Amino acid sequence: MLQLGDEVTLYSVIFVVVLLGTRSAVWTTALTVSLYVFVAVFRFPQVPADRAxxxxxxxxxxYGTGKVSAIAHRGGGHDAPENTLAAIREASKNGATGVELDLQFSADGVPILMHDETVDRTTNGSGPLTKSSFSNLRKLDAAAKHRLRRQFSEEKIPTLEEAVEECIRLQLIIYFDVKSHPNEAAAALKALYKKNPGLYNSSIVCSFEPKVIYRMRQSDPDVVTALTHRPWSLSHLGDGAPRFTSPWKHSWMTLLDVVLDWAHHHLLWRFCGVSAFLIQKNFVSQDYVDYWAQRGVEVVAWTVNTKVEKEYYQELLQINYITDSLVEDCDPHY
Incomplete structure (x- = not known):
């Protein structure tokens, strides 16, 4: 991953790259200064460090030692059906500090918990969320495809509000993972924070899409936020396999990955004013944690699913991690 240093280095690199492309000192200076001014004017400051x-x-x-938090991924999708009230309760029972929950919307605009854009993988239904009303989604069995479906039979898809109420009752930290719909998500979460002010000190909004985070900060600058990132995500699948068979498309997406990675580490985090950076576990090291610490940003690793890995993050690196299971080793989810 590209780690080129401080702000001076950043704009120096931009200046050189633009100069090589334009061969004009005037245009290069103008573009570099314009970018600096744009970021300086429109970026959001980080929330106060004590609140973060x-x-x-x-x-x-x-697992909440005051240093390291164990966060149940999708509520702990190995231990109970993911993104359900049952998962939230199991996570609390198993000692999680908090839960990571995925926010999507039904066809009629109801905020719900769901990771995918379709219901096929986790329920006994089929089809995209964009064609399913909440009343129809509510009829589905959210445990239908889970390994413990008999134990959690007839579990329903919860609304965002129902999930938050359960987390508040159980005193769990919430990582809201917004999958898409930045405007709708920002509006729904803003209303939620207004109704439950305690969320300002017990939740964080995160997303792979910088637009989501920026829109959230626009809507409510007091919300703690984080960017989520997996390097090489455009060109490779989560397990490392190439995403495309075409060499040209693979090469092009790899180049875009380099640009995206650079942007995350040098522009986007500063522009959005995030307090944390959620990074796929394979790219975390002590140097990487130190890199972000110098910028006042916390590192959270995902998805950490073995005892050895958990000990590494908890005892050595002392950073938060997101896991699919609080009780046993399991395969990773991407």
Whole structure:
């Protein structure tokens, strides 16, 4: 991953690259200065460090030491049907500090918990969310495809509000993972924070899409936010296999990956004013944690699913991690 240093280095690199492309000192200076001014004017500051610390390092849960938090991925999708109230309850019972929950919308605009854009993988239904009303989604069995479906039979797809109420009751930190719909998500979350002010100190909004985070900060600048990132995500699948068979398309997407990675590490985090950076576990090291610490940004690793890995993050790196299971080793989800 590209780690080129501080702001001076960043704009120096931009200046050189633009100069090589335009061969004009005037245009290069104008474009570089314009970019600097644009970022300076429109970027959001980070929320106060003490508030971010309340969210990222609460002293609660069996794993909540005040230093490291164990966050149940999709509510702990290995231990119970993902993104359900049952998963939230199991995560609390198993000692999680908090839960990561995926926000999507039904066809009629109801905010719900769901990772995919279709219901096929996790329920006994089929089809995209964009064609399913909430009343129809509510009829589905959210445990139908889970390995413990008999134990959690007839579990329903919850609304965002139902999930938040359960998390508040159980005193769990919430990582809201917004999948898409930045305007709708920002509006729904803003209303949720207004109704439950305690969420400002017990939740964080994160997304792979920088537009989502920027829109959230526009809507409510007091919300703690994070960018989520997996290097080489455009050109490779989560397990490392190439995403495309065409050499030309693979090469082009690899180039875009380099640009995207650079942007995340040098522009987007600063522009959005995030307090944390959620990164796929394979790219985390002590140097990487130190890199972000110098910028006042916390690193959270995902998805950490073995005892050895958890000990590494908890004891050595002392950073938060997101896991599919609080009780046993399991295969990773991407």
């Amino acid at each position: 610390k309340q969210v990222l390092h609460p002293d609660r849960g069996a």
